[in-house]
Amino acid sequence: MRVLGLALAACLWLPASGWAQAAPAAPTVTLAEAxxxxxxxxxxxxxxxxxxxxRADVVAADHAPAPVLTTKATSIDLENGVGPGNALRDKRIDKSVGLDWTWERGNKRELRTRVAERTAEAAQLDVAEVAVQQQVLVASAFYELLAAQERVGQVAAIEKSAADLTAAAQRRQRAGDISQQESLRTEIEARRAQADLRAAQAERVRAMLALGQLIGRRGEFEAEAAWPPLTAEVTAAPADVEQRADLQAAQQRVLAARAALDHAQALRRNDVTVGTSLDHYPGTSRRLLELRLQVPLAGVFGTYGQEGEIDRARAALEQAQDQLEKTRRAALADAGRLAEDLRAAADRATAFDRAIVPRARQVASMAELAYSRGALPLVDLVDARRTLRSVLLDDIAARAEYARARTAWQLRQAPATP
Known part of the structure; x- marks a missing residue:
């Protein structure tokens, strides 16, 4: 019995990563790959x-109106006829061909191109923001899978030690050293450990499927066992939110809305259409020139002066400015939350790593040794094991929480890279 107690105590001192590495080999996914x-x-x-x-909208916006080609045939005499001869050269038909071109005034082309360019820059920053969001989600799922793997290893070790204790208790009962009640109690603990192991294995599969869905990975795989180290980064200040992609995108949309307002105001400057035609009318002249100038009368004599377009553009600008302020406040709150989450998670993980886990292992080891010598009742041994099991699982949860907080903080610290 003394040998059994020492063996169990040695198992309790093994690190969690050792149990995870003892699992059957499977393809691994690193955090960088994820x-x-x-x-x-x-x-x-x-x-x-x-x-x-x-970007296609930029190309569509940055061009001048195309010239318009016009051909016509007029003054066709249906009563007396158009006369003999070639239709283009001799018949009495007034024929003409001309070109018309619209001159955009008020710098409209540059303004609508500026709107499209600012919108495209915002869309490019949206790509960077979505990429960061997806990386945060994937990193969280990655460490959730790694924690689930660690939990399977720990619970498997607990299940094995419980099974060994049950076998030893049954031998002692047959020898008359312990009562049937104590033997049954060890069997209950063993069955409970088996149920916990099945639950941990199911949780690992769910975590694997969740990560696989995010990264497009199918089949069985494992997360590479690589917990981030505890570093001094936890004392860093929150990130400069002005470098965040979502905030920069909101700023670009304000610039786009301001350019759209300028474009709406430029609509008050009426465009001018100029044109010319060359006419051919046999019997009168073969070369008649026509010059045209068309100017809309919008805004003249009390008619419509683009008030609706201007008011709408002004409202859109104010909305974009409000959205920018909302995004800035959310970014500041998120940066503070990430920094605080990282500090709290680091403190908790450090406490488990340097104080709680070593003491729990020491207490469990002492309980194993005392029980093997008959100096400790079974109920105290079971309590010591339960305490150690709870501490080890809480340690895994603390490390996973720190890893998620650290990765999210690092991803948000990096400047936007559209």
Whole structure:
């Protein structure tokens, strides 16, 4: 019995990563691979399609009105006829061919191009923002899978030690050293550990499927066991939110709305259409020249002066400014939350790593040794094991929480890279 207690105590001292590495080999996914897959996810692809459409709008906006070719045939005498001869050269038909071109006044082309360019720049920054959001989601799912793997390892070790204790208790009962009640109690603990192991394995599968959905991975795989180290980064200040892609995109949309307002105001300057035609009318002249000038009378004599377009553009600008302020406030709150989450998670993970886990292992080891020598009742041993199990699982949760907070904080610290 002393040998059994020492063996169980040694198991309790093994690190969690050791149990995870003892699992059957399976293809692994590193955090870098998962983050790269996040940058190429379907959501990022959809944002890139929106960017491509916005860039096409720039091309559509940056061109002058095309000249208009006009041909006509008039003064056709249906009563007396048009006379003999070639239709183009001799018949009495007034024929003409001309060109008309609209001169855009008020710098409209440059303004509408500026609107499209600012919108395209905002769409490009949206791509960067979606990529960051997807990376945060993937990193969280990655560490959730890694934590689930660690939990399976820990619970498997607990299940094995409980099974060994049950077997030893049954031998002692047959030898008359312990009562049947104590033997049954160890069996209950063993069955409970088996149920916990099945639950942990199911949770690992769910975490694997969740990560696989985000990165487009199918089949069985594991997250590479690589927890981030505890570093001094936890004392860093919140990120400069002005460098965030979502805030920069909102700023570009304000510039686009301001350019749209300028364009709406420029509509008050009426465009001028100039044109010329060359006429051919046999019997009168073969070369008649026509000059045309067309000017809309919008805004003259009390008619419509683009008030609706201007008011709508002004409202859109104010809306974009409000959205910018809302985005800035949300970014500031998010930056503060990320920094505080990182500090709190680091403190908790450090407490478990340096104080709680070592003491729980020490207490469990002492309980195992005392029980093997008959100096501790079974109920105290079971309580010590339960405490250690709870502490080890809480330690895994603390490390996963710190890893998620640290990765999210790092991703938000990086400047926007559209």
């Amino acid at each position: 983050l790269q897959a996040a940058r190429d996810s379907v959501d990022v692809s959809l944002a890139r399609r929106t960017l491509a459409a916005a």
